[in-house]
Amino acid sequence: MSTLQKALVLPVKQGTFTLQSVPTPTPGPGQLLVKVHAAALNPADWLVRKYGALVEKYPTVLGEDIAGTVEAIGDGVQGFKEGDRVFSQGGFDGLHAGFQQYSLLEADITAKIPPNITFDQAATIPLGLATAALGLYTPSAPEGAKFGSARLAAPWEGDGRGKYAGKPFVVFGASSSVGQYILQLARLSGFSPIIGTASLHHTDYLKSLGATHIIDRHLPADSLRSEVGKITSKPLELIYNVVPLPDTQEIAFDLLAPSGCLVTVIPLAKAEYSKRVVRVFGDTYSPAENRVVAVSLYKALHGLLAEGAIRPNPVDVLPGGLDGIIGGLERLENNAVSGTKLVVRSQETV
Numbered sequence: 110m111s112t113l114q115k116a117l118v119l120p121v122k123q124g125t126f127t128l129q130s131v132p133t134p135t136p137g138p139g140q141l142l143v144k145v146h147a148a149a150l151n152p153a154d155w156l157v158r159k160y161g162a163l164v165e166k167y168p169t170v171l172g173e174d175i176a177g178t179v180e181a182i183g184d185g186v187q188g189f190k191e192g193d194r195v196f197s198q199g200g201f202d203g204l205h206a207g208f209q210q211y212s213l214l215e216a217d218i219t220a221k222i223p224p225n226i227t228f229d230q231a232a233t234i235p236l237g238l239a240t241a242a243l244g245l246y247t248p249s250a251p252e253g254a255k256f257g258s259a260r261l262a263a264p265w266e267g268d269g270r271g272k273y274a275g276k277p278f279v280v281f282g283a284s285s286s287v288g289q290y291i292l293q294l295a296r297l298s299g300f301s302p303i304i305g306t307a308s309l310h311h312t313d314y315l316k317s318l319g320a321t322h323i324i325d326r327h328l329p330a331d332s333l334r335s336e337v338g339k340i341t342s343k344p345l346e347l348i349y350n351v352v353p354l355p356d357t358q359e360i361a362f363d364l365l366a367p368s369g370c371l372v373t374v375i376p377l378a379k380a381e382y383s384k385r386v387v388r389v390f391g392d393t394y395s396p397a398e399n400r401v402v403a404v405s406l407y408k409a410l411h412g413l414l415a416e417g418a419i420r421p422n423p424v425d426v427l428p429g430g431l432d433g434i435i436g437g438l439e440r441l442e443n444n445a446v447s448g449t450k451l452v453v454r455s456q457e458t459v
């Protein structure tokens with residue numbers, strides 16, 4: 110293994126991505142060094158570059174979804190060996206990052222990839238699934254904090270599977286990467302009906318993930334509301350909005366029962382709401398309550414994937430290795446990605 114590797118570096122805040130040689134890191138205590146075989150692209154990557162959020166130190170490397178093989182193991186790590194196929198989420202510190210050929214991972218939030226899942230598929234999972242899971246199942250998320258959760262019991266722990274049987278669930282943005290994982294978790298939790306909004310050509314696929322009803326996301330607001338009402342007359346106590354539009358959030362809020370919880374991916378528009386509204390932070394590293402849930406989820410993930418209870422997003426592999434990322438991020442920014450996850454194979458970089 111070379112002491113230098115290729116990485117797509119963001120040299121300064123709101124700068125221009127540049128392919129560079131950077132040092133290959135050495136794993137510290139509790140860490141793994143992984144040869145990155147597949148990394149997925151996320152809206153966060155273009156948002157960070159354009160607006161400068163989340164990253165404190167530059168130059169940096171982004172990439173929140175990482176799948177590869179273990180190359181070296183830090184002190185105190187148990188349960189992993191060199192050559193293991195693994196996946197994990199990247200952070201925003203430039204070292205735990207997918208847009209490079211070698212990345213550090215934290216062993217407690219890393220899972221082995223079962224044989225039925227490819228590297229490309231595994232790379233679609235970390236941020237999307239974490240966002241879905243943390244927004245639903247972080248029991249110790251403090252009330253009134255910047256980020257929150259519906260605080261449900263997780264379906265991969267104890268008697269959590271099927272716990273919410275008979276309760277309706279609505280997700281706005283069901284065909285997005287995060288939305289696909291929300292559907293699958295809602296199914297594991299037992300919710301029914303599970304209603305999603307999406308482009309209708311995704312209906313059969315989204316039903317295979319757990320949706321019982323898909324409503325055309327292009328309908329006007331009044332029709333979206335009335336279509337949900339035609340499917341269930343029960344109080345809607347849980348709605349997850351993955352669409353980054355205040356108008357959609359407003360529709361979701363209108364539908365929410367007075368005692369319900371709306372989970373959303375975007376900043377809250379108001380300081381106070383008459384019903385519970387929480388914004389998720391899909392980060393497995395922090396705050397501490399997220400890490401607790403993430404450790405528990407990553408322990409269960411190999412089994413959930415092997416049994417098919419969680420399936421990865423459909424993959425769209427971009428050519429050119431790390432060079433493919435810039436064009437892929439433009440597609441994400443232009444809303445030109447529908448129902449798939451864009452993935453690059455870092456080792457194919459010329």
Ligand SMILES: NC(=O)c1ccc[n+]([C@@H]2O[C@H](COP(=O)([O-])OP(=O)(O)OC[C@H]3O[C@@H](n4cnc5c(N)ncnc54)[C@H](OP(=O)(O)O)[C@@H]3O)[C@@H](O)[C@H]2O)c1
Nearest residue numbers: 152240282284285286287307308326353374390391447448
């Ligand atoms: N807060 C956090 O920690 C966090 C974490 C992860 C993601 N996010 C945010 O969550 C959002 C989703 O992320 P992602 O990676 O899942 O995105 P994505 O997969 O790139 O989302 C693309 C999908 O959005 C759907 N969509 C667009 N407008 C819609 C609308 N008005 N109604 C319903 N669906 C609509 C499209 O549906 P169709 O193709 O069916 O038309 C498409 O499949 C992004 O805004 C992202 O920044 C936040």
